Amino acid sequence: MSDVELPTISPRRMALKRFVSHKAAVASCVVLGLFILVVVLSPITARYGVNQSVRKPPNSFLPPQKIAWLGTDDIGRDIYSRLIYGIRVSLIIGLASAIISVAVGCVVGAVAGFRGGLFDDVVMRITDLFLAFPFLVALLVVRNMLGALSWLSPIIGNSGSIRFIIFLLAIFGWMGVARIVRGQVLSLKEREFIEASRAVGASRRYIILRHLLPNSIGPIMVALTFSVVGAIIGEATLSFFGYGPQAGAGTTSLGLLVGAAKGAVQTGFWWMAVFPCAALVIISLCINFIGDALRDATDPRLEMGQ
Amino acid sequence: MLRYVVRRIAWAIPTLLLVTFLVYVALRLGTNPVNSYLRSNPRASAEKIAQYKELNGLGSNYVTGYWGWLKHFVTLDWPRSIKGSREVLPALKDALANSLRLGAAATVVGVVIGLGIGVFAALRPGGRRDVTVNTAAFIGISIPPYISAILLQLLFAVYWSRWFGHTLFPTSGVYPPGHSGFNAVLMAKHMALPMIVVAIQIIAVYSRYMRSSLLDVMNSDYMRTARSKGISESQILIRHGMRNALIPVVTIAALDVGSIVGGLIITENIFDYPGMGLYFLRAFNDGDFPLMMPWMVLIVASILLFNLIADVTYAWLDPRIRLE
Numbered sequence: 001m002s003d004v005e006l007p008t009i010s011p012r013r014m015a016l017k018r019f020v021s022h023k024a025a026v027a028s029c030v031v032l033g034l035f036i037l038v039v040v041l042s043p044i045t046a047r048y049g050v051n052q053s054v055r056k057p058p059n060s061f062l063p064p065q066k067i068a069w070l071g072t073d074d075i076g077r078d079i080y081s082r083l084i085y086g087i088r089v090s091l092i093i094g095l096a097s098a099i100i101s102v103a104v105g106c107v108v109g110a111v112a113g114f115r116g117g118l119f120d121d122v123v124m125r126i127t128d129l130f131l132a133f134p135f136l137v138a139l140l141v142v143r144n145m146l147g148a149l150s151w152l153s154p155i156i157g158n159s160g161s162i163r164f165i166i167f168l169l170a171i172f173g174w175m176g177v178a179r180i181v182r183g184q185v186l187s188l189k190e191r192e193f194i195e196a197s198r199a200v201g202a203s204r205r206y207i208i209l210r211h212l213l214p215n216s217i218g219p220i221m222v223a224l225t226f227s228v229v230g231a232i233i234g235e236a237t238l239s240f241f242g243y244g245p246q247a248g249a250g251t252t253s254l255g256l257l258v259g260a261a262k263g264a265v266q267t268g269f270w271w272m273a274v275f276p277c278a279a280l281v282i283i284s285l286c287i288n289f290i291g292d293a294l295r296d297a298t299d300p301r302l303e304m305g306q
Numbered sequence: 307m308l309r310y311v312v313r314r315i316a317w318a319i320p321t322l323l324l325v326t327f328l329v330y331v332a333l334r335l336g337t338n339p340v341n342s343y344l345r346s347n348p349r350a351s352a353e354k355i356a357q358y359k360e361l362n363g364l365g366s367n368y369v370t371g372y373w374g375w376l377k378h379f380v381t382l383d384w385p386r387s388i389k390g391s392r393e394v395l396p397a398l399k400d401a402l403a404n405s406l407r408l409g410a411a412a413t414v415v416g417v418v419i420g421l422g423i424g425v426f427a428a429l430r431p432g433g434r435r436d437v438t439v440n441t442a443a444f445i446g447i448s449i450p451p452y453i454s455a456i457l458l459q460l461l462f463a464v465y466w467s468r469w470f471g472h473t474l475f476p477t478s479g480v481y482p483p484g485h486s487g488f489n490a491v492l493m494a495k496h497m498a499l500p501m502i503v504v505a506i507q508i509i510a511v512y513s514r515y516m517r518s519s520l521l522d523v524m525n526s527d528y529m530r531t532a533r534s535k536g537i538s539e540s541q542i543l544i545r546h547g548m549r550n551a552l553i554p555v556v557t558i559a560a561l562d563v564g565s566i567v568g569g570l571i572i573t574e575n576i577f578d579y580p581g582m583g584l585y586f587l588r589a590f591n592d593g594d595f596p597l598m599m600p601w602m603v604l605i606v607a608s609i610l611l612f613n614l615i616a617d618v619t620y621a622w623l624d625p626r627i628r629l630e
Contacts (some may be wrong), residue, residue, distance in 0.1 A: 024441070129325065131562070132609050134568040137602075140590055141329070144336030200370065233450050240452055241575070241587065258452065265456055266477070269465040277453045284449040292444070 006252070015218070018297035025293030028286035035283065039088045046081040050252060054078050062268050073260060079271065082252050083279055089245070090254040091236045093166055100170035105177025108222060110208050112178065113185030124182070127175040136237060138170035143168055143243060160246030161266065170229045176230075177223045184216040205228075209219035218298025225291035229284050236280055254280045311618065317609045321605070328371050329602045330363075335597060339364055342593025343388045362595055387589075397585065400534055404480060405570055405581030406492075412501045413566065415464075416508025418558065423509065424516025425548070430517050439513060446510025451616035455503045455576040462499060475499050476484055478578035499626040500577040504569050515558055520551040523539065553623045560616035563609055 009017070020026060038045045044292030047069075053059050054068045059076030063070055064275070070080040112120040130138055146152060146168060157163035189195060189212065197207055215218070232254070237242040239255025258280060261273035307350050333339070343358055344350065350358075358367040363375030378384065385395045427439035428475050463477040475498045476482065485492065524528065524547055571583030578584070582601065589597035621627045 027471065049376060132564050132613070134564045134571065134605065136568045136571050141332050141336055145332050148335050148338065229448075235571070236450070237450065239570075258456070261456055265460040266463050268460075268468075270460055270464075271395070273456050273460050277456060281449050281453060284450075288444065288448045 002245055004190070015297040018135045018245060018294050021280070022289075022293035022296060024289045026090070028289040031260070031282065032286045032290070035087060035286075036305055039084055039091065042084050042088060046084045048078040048081040050082060050085045051077060053080075061267075061272075063269075064271055067258045067305055070275045071269070073272060074264070079257075079275055081277060082257060085256075086254045086257045086276070087279060088161060088251045089251055090232050090280075092234060093162060093169070093245075094228040094232040096229040097166045097169040097173055098224055100166070101173030101227045101231075102177050102220060104170065105174040105223070106181050106213060106216075108174065109178035109181030110185050110216075113182035114189055114208055114212065115202065121181075123178065127179060130139075130172065137233075138240065139168070139234065140241075140243060142171065143238070146171075162245045162251065165235055165245050168238075169234045173227050173230060177220070177227065180223050181213075184219050185212050188212055188215055218294070221298065223289055225287055225294055229287045229291070230238050230286075232280075233284060254283075301303070307618070307620070311614070314341030314614050314617070317615070321610060322607055325378075325606045326599075326603055327368075328335060329597045329606070330375060330599065332367050333598055334364065334368070334371070337590070337593040337595065339388075339593060339595035342595070344409070346389045346594075347458075358385065358388070360401075362563075362599075364595070379603070384600065387597045388594050394596055394600055397597070400581060400605070401582045401585035402604070404579065405574070405583065407573075408497055408498050408500055408504070408579065408581055409566055409570060411497060411538045412504035415501065416505035417512055419471045419505070420509040421516045421552075421555070423513040424506065425520060428517045428520040428524065429543075436517075437516070443510045443513045446506055447514075449502050449506075451507055452576055454506055455500075455573055456523070458499050458502065460577065465507065480580060483585050496579075500573045500579050503573045503577075506531050507569055508566075511562075512555065512559075515555050516551065519546060519554050523551045526550075549597070549623075553620065556623060557616045560619065563612045567605060 001107060014304055031119070048054060053076035054062070054072055057074070057076065059072055060074050062072040062076070064071045068078045068080065070078075071085065073079060073082070112123045125294055130181050143159060145157065156167040185208075194207060194211055197211055202210075235244055236255030239253055240259040242259065243261075245251060245253060254276060257276035258273075261276060264272040319520075335569075340355075340359065343355070347354070356365075360374070360376055363371040363378070363381070365371060365374070365375065382395070386392060387394055388398070423439055423443075427436045430436055441627060461475045462475045466475075467473050474495075476496050477499060478496075480496050481489070482494055529542065529546055532542050537545075567582065570581060571587060573579070574581045574583035575587050582605075586598065586601050589601065
């Protein structure tokens with residue numbers, strides 16, 4: 001028995017420890033958690049319905065006051081309540097499309113990186129093409145194209161629905177993830193433990209699922225986080241230009257709320273611009289901070305305490 | 307080097323053709339050019355419709371249609387826009403000139419300030435100013451351009467004139483309505499706010515790139531060699547540090563055209579600035595195929611061109627890279 005007890009820390013423990021030392025990320029978790037809590041408890045926290053006006057007219061463009069904490073919009077709806085509904089829709093879009101993006105991106109990236117060859121070339125060229133092209137232009141053109149293909153609409157919904165936006169953002173989202181996973185797989189597949197696994201006769205699928213993907217979990221988590229932000233911002237951008245989910249169906253989203261502010265700023269209704277903008281910035285900042293901390297925490301090349 | 311450039315250009319032509327073909331198919335599927343023509347010109351005669359289809363290559367299947375469009379495109383026999391029957395080339399030229407002015411001003415301001423801030427932060431890594439700069443840049447990246455645009459608009463369109471009694475920066479257009487002729491001061495004032503919006507994005511991105519790139523260089527072996535030879539700190543920073551740190555930054559700058567165009571679309575739309583972005587968004591809203599196709603060709607061609615420029619400057623700045 002040696003006299004010196006070396007403290008042993010599992011990699012997961014170490015990552016957690018590193019994550020917790022990133023103060024901004026911990027604060028972000030708290031803020032984001034509060035947002036999610038308020039949104040989940042929307043039957044209690046929201047004061048009015050999504051399309052309900054705060055009182056009988058005149059009720060439009062009321063500045064913040066007791067009956068409408070954050071003011072009202074052009075037809076007298078409570079901005080505070082609408083923000084809660086909007087954040088709910090935006091978070092759902094962000095999470096759903098990020099999960100699809102990451103699932104597709106992992107499979108494509110892992111296969112492309114592991115097999116190489118023609119499949120790899122084609123996938124990476126397509127990715128290059130889309131990443132070089134102005135994102136908004138590609139998004140708008142593909143949106144219209146998908147909307148025009150009528151045989152697709154039973155699967156992805158019509159072009160004003162939330163489901164459609166989720167799929168649309170996922171179509172662009174998987175590429176970044178595929179690149180990251182591919183890079184990870186390329187560096188892992190030359191390592192000894194993969195060679196050993198191959199030597200004992202493991203199938204390709206087994207190696208990808210049991211060795212390559214679990215060992216890439218850090219970068220995948222980071223990609224997931226940034227995908228959520230990307231999708232939330234993407235939805236907001238589309239909605240801002242009137243190409244997002246349509247407002248008619250009793251829904252709203254952060255993008256629609258920010259877009260509504262576009263016409264209101266010239267007349268000085270600051271509350272219509274400031275609160276939705278602040279909500280969008282706070283959410284995207286929080287998730288970005290968490291992603292940043294995750295990246296630092298799961299990167300084994302970084303020394304502890306750096 | 308010359309042979310390399312010639313070969314790259316030779317490769318760029320088929321790439322351009324392939325990408326514009328894909329764009330052609332996507333636009334035909336997505337914006338339905340014939341329908342949007344009929345929507346804008348409900349009383350068009352059968353001949354007019356046939357002529358429109360012929361000039362735009364919309365009559366037949368995709369391959370022969372594209373070929374028909376291409377023939378008219380390269381002979382500069384461009385069809386007129388479907389809304390208002392405008393000539394496309396002058397409209398595109400105007401939009402390009404306005405956007406280049408805005409984009410160039412924002413890029414110069416953004417890159418100079420961004421690189422400066424990056425160097426400033428990298429000189430004392432981990433210090434208070436480094437942390438401050440890093441956090442600020444992080445926040446800058448997290449703010450989408452339309453948010454900063456809306457907030458700036460609110461501040462200058464409403465509150466500045468309310469507080470100070472005069473308009474400092476107008477929030478739309480290139481000139482006030484009804485103005486004619488050239489006036490550099492008015493133009494600069496109108497450009498100030500959109501330029502700030504685009505520049506914020508550039509500053510946030512480049513200060514981070516420059517910081518990490520310079521930190522990499524500063525920790526390298528040849529910097530230690532230079533120090534041990536007794537060269538002064540400022541000489542080391544400028545001659546050895548900055549020069550080498552700029553290599554990756556320049557490449558990223560040249561590859562960034564796509565995202566700058568994306569930023570311009572958003573910014574121009576909010577400030578009603580008649581550049582490439584507003585041109586595209588209006589054409590897209592109208593489904594105006596004759597306006598959109600030349601725009602797309604121009605964008606794809608400039609992306610390819612800047613890719614080439616990135617590779618050539620990379621080789622020129624870094625003598626270890628040989629272009630065969």
